[in-house]
Amino acid sequence: MSGSQALIEALKREGVKVIFGIPGGAIMPVYDVLYDEKDIRHILMRHEQCAAHAADGYARALRGPGVCMATSGPGATNLVTGIANAYMDSSPVVAITGQVATHLIGKDAFQETDIIGITTPITKYNYQVRRVEDIPRIVKEAFYIASTGRPGPVVIDVPRDMQTGIADVDFNVKVSIRGYKPNVEPHPLQVKRAVDILVGSERPVILAGGGVHWSKAYGELLTLAELLMAPVATTFMGKGVIPENHPLALGCVGMHGRVEANKAIMASDAILAVGVRFSDRTTGKVDEFCHDAKIIHIDIDPSEIRKNVPVHLPIVADAKYALKAIIDELIRRGFKREKSDWIRRIEMLKKECEDSEPGGDLTAVNAIKLLRKVLPEKAIVTTEVGQNQMWASLHFRVLKPGTFISSGGLGTMGFGFPAALGAKVAVPDVPVVDIAGDGSFLMTEQDLATSVVEDIPVTVMVLNNSSLGMVAQWQRFFFGRRYSHTDLKGVPDFARLAEAFGARGVRVGSLNELEQVLREAVKSDVTVVIDVPIPKEEDVLPIVPPGRSLKDMIC
């Protein structure tokens, strides 16, 4: 069997159904095998960055591994942004890259790039195949590493002679990596101590992050919140771990967090942080983050404990197991909190901050609220990065856990659209909408071709202020309105651009029109790009100025 055949067979044994990729010289033998492949759908992207983002979107929609493929050199380097994005948000993307033949490595051969060197700091692990017979083991390990513990991207670099080489390959391999043994079960004593803190607290808040998504601990989170009568704030990555219309849901905390969430967490006396990494965007000025609260930090990655904030009690475990253990201990102690003064205070806060119904002018906030009204609960929403993303974070209420996909850590403009394609491939029977900005969408819009040709219909709602809006907002707030290079001058015409790709493009002029177009778009069998002109100076509010405490929120 050839290395290429072994690779595809090994992928199939890992349950791979879809590969997002682009062929090129150094990966052609693998593509030759894919030519006859019936069990794996290969989706031809138009840019490798989109292949990586689509694999990431696929991975997040299914909470399992997603696969992308590219050739050596520029193919591989084009994946890099997507890999870095997956790394920052702990997404199990397996990226397969072609490489020049082993005898050419190090000779600066045509389309040679040291992708192992380049991706070392942005992958959980990476491999370069050196023997054809290692391929089954490497693939098995790659998927194991990518999808267990704290998930993350893994690169498999396959030199061309490893693709064409023939060997006896054995697929009966077992994974045994002595340096990689994630701890899943919480330490029982730490669980008891956590329960002591939680039971003794008067103003507990649960702060849930992306780890809850990856661990699929939605049920446990809800049960625990209700037992403790603890409101649930989320980090941006944790958005939608709890239905955001739940009475205990506070929304996101942080720089563009919701007022009720920031106020509640700053007033808390105990924080149960689960699957979060206390990023600077979440904590604001870290020295002033929740002084009065005892912090319990659950994370499967021990290096996250005390990386950014001091914690009173660490629990290194999978979120689902840890939350379950805490619930069991509470039940064992017969603890169930009734509605407390704290909850009444939270209810008041929430009431004060309640969103109004969409209506009136065509603004970004109204458009996003309207989108929620139009979409079914199970619909998946992705976002680009910038104002569009923060408006979505603030005003798009996620009703079904896991249906909100966005680039958190890396903040990659251009992520939302290819991620939407990946999500739609993963879950074809639900509408998928990318909440986009005009700046971001133009970074990856060429994959409209993919959506049309590969029949992956999604909706792109472009909130168009003809600006790099978030930068422009910061210029407005912090740089004396000096709009240095943020005006996009109304180019392109997004509706016509979409039509040129064979998608549908519409420019709307009012909320009513938007509603009508959205209702059609989510049922459309071709991708629809909706150009939504919004006021140029519509701001994302509230905002915590960079480097300041969450208390210094500007509303």
Add this chain to the structure above:
Amino acid sequence: MGEYILAALVEHKPGVLHKVSNMFRKRNFNIESITVGACEDGDVARMTITVQGDEAVVEQVVKQLQKLVDVIKVSRLEPSKSVVRELALVKVYTADSKAKSDVVNYATIFRGRIVDVSKDSMIIEVTGSPSKIDAFVELVKPYGIKEFARTGVVAMSRGLKSLKVEE
């Protein structure tokens, strides 16, 4: 700020040193010295890493090392409870006879070995703690150091306690 010594058992295969040193660079940790050598079973190598930092930094360094897939085990070595050694080769300019006899004397005091002698120079091999090597270098500096190479430290905890890969 202090100096901490870490020992790590790692997979003995290509690219592992890169992955470890890359992590230090990316996390903004300072390596004072790093040494690597194969262990008695050929598929494991031992790294000895000296880092500068405070307690919190070193805790992070240890965790970030443990997070690397190719790192099997990490241990912090207490300097007071460990044997810490470094080897240095010092080539000293010894053209006149006084310099020759002085340098030979210093070498003897430091239990160094003279491993090369030419008409105008000597190479002295000194082994010991890093501070002992520093002290030797200070003494022979006035004669003119032509070349200097030191290995970086290797270290091991005293007594039966040991860093081994569990079977």
